[in-house]
Amino acid sequence: MRYSSQVKPISYLKANAAEVLATLTEQRxxxxxxxxxxAxxxxxxxxxxxxxxxxxxLLKILALGNQDIAAGKVKPVSDVVARLRAKRDAT
Known part of the structure; x- marks a missing residue:
């Protein structure tokens, strides 16, 4: 998307605030x-x-996950599933 077509001076915003808001909502x-x-x-x-x-x-969550992987802070899925099943069965 090119922002050059969506550039307005502050004076335009002051004079046409309601129209600007309607356009923003409509065109997204x-x-x-x-x-x-x-600018x-x-x-x-x-x-x-x-x-x-x-x-x-979501990108932050992915970045944190990648950091954990790089640091070796991972567990096999089978271990995690087993632990969850054990908790479920304990209740």
Whole structure:
């Protein structure tokens, strides 16, 4: 996605806030806000933000898992299943 088509100055945001929010929700594309010709912020709809946060959380979990593997902090799945079954049977 090219963000160059979704760039607006802050004055546009001030004058058209309701329209900008409706467009963000409808198109689900981020909007780059500029001030004095420089990119200063990115606006996006809530659903896209939440999806991004969930994706980042999953990536963090994967990175932590890879660190555990690299550090040798792993157990055979058969051991884990056996331990879970033992706990289940104990209750």
């Amino acid at each position: 594309e981020p909007l780059v806000i500029t001030q004095n010709g420089e 200063k912020a990115v606006l996006q709809d809530v659903a896209s933000f939440e999806a991004t946060q969930e994706a980042l959380a």
